[in-house]
Amino acid sequence: MTRPVFEPETLPVEAIGADLPPVAAGRLTPDGLRARFEQRLSWTPEPIVEAPWRDIHADPRVAAVLVPLVVRDNGLTVLLTQRADHLNDHAGQVSFPGGRHEPFDADATATALREAQEEVGLDPARVEILGALPDYLTGTGFRVTPVIGLVHPPFTLKADALEVAEVFEVPLGFLMNPAHHEVRVFRWEGGERRFFAMPYPRAASAEHNSREDRDHQTGGHHFIWGATAAMLRNFYRFLSA
Template identity: 90%
Template sequence: MIRPAFEPETLPVEATGADLPPVVAGRLTPDGLRARFEQRLSWAPEPIIEAPWRDQHVDPRVAAVLVPLVVRDNGLTVLLTQRADHLNDHAGQVSFPGGRHEPFDADATATALREAQEEVGLDPSRVEILGALPDYLTGTGFRVTPVIGLVHPPFTLKADAFEVAEVFEVPLAFLMNPAHHEERVFRYEGGQRRFFAMPYPRPASAEAEDREGQVGGHYFIWGATAAMLRNFYRFLAA
């Protein structure tokens, strides 16, 4: 059965993670993250809540994303992209820089760094790789490895206009606050899709017009990107 299309932003919030413990502030720093990735932690990824890939006749496509944590004076931020509307996969959605593994990529890290350079012009030499989270299997048939890296200024970006509509940053502390983790559900005849969402307010400035041309609004972070951020929270809170 083909699931119908839906507008995720219009669905009501059914729950949040407000009752979950916060991440210790010291872990949201470069040194704290380095120490965390050096440990052998016992932790469990979030149970997949979106409909997983179920086609037994086709293997998931291997991919990787870079989770770029920009080292800013006022704290770490997460660099994200808004994908162009015409793309075949995840059009218009907020995503990490990344894409499909190519035969010449040595590993997931090589894929993530190459794709980030191609999509937003991020120089791999400015990225300090910390490690990776468990693979995430999307409902659209991608097995994605989230590669975590610190991005050290100065650096310049040049977005690929064909793939990327916008590049922006969100404070890591905001995304790692479970109170900002919304659960929404799309119900349809024959099933449902449950997913995370983490709306982040757009800056109220003349340069920050939303996709309808109005100032303000939200960056609507949801689906696989939000789920991988939720796993990052689980890792840091363990």
């Protein structure tokens, strides 16, 4: 299947998760998250998955991302990046820091921490690893392990301009409220596909960004969608189980 070109932000919203409860506030704290990862509760990943856009005869490419939960005075936030427009994979999309597994990486955690340091300059010493979610298979042929970690200030970031156009933070409570989870649908002559989207107003995230970044934010949304939104939805399922 050849991947058609489309603008995800213009596609219709088929449903939202307003009928589902948000994650309890007590679980959206460092101690609450530590306790949840220590448990072995049964839960079911989100049924919406990405079918390949094209035939993939080889094994999926192994990758990992860091889901960085920044410990702020007013609550946890999720650190996200907007990828540079010229990249071959997922250009211009909002994503977690991460990338392909290298032979010298001991495991998925090592990949996620290394990639986060390379992409945004995050010191691995500032990250407390909590655990990982089930692997997520993307339509572009990556098998991604989402590694969850608490990021403890103080820390400094330096984005790799070749890969990252912007770094920003979104409150974890916003992303773990299914009322903000949209299911959008793309229909074309080859069929139809559904994906999650979680638009977040740029003005709301300005307080977490530098003054220079704020000067360039003239409105609109950070459009979180696709694999990143799907992994966040799985995180919601995990925390609400």
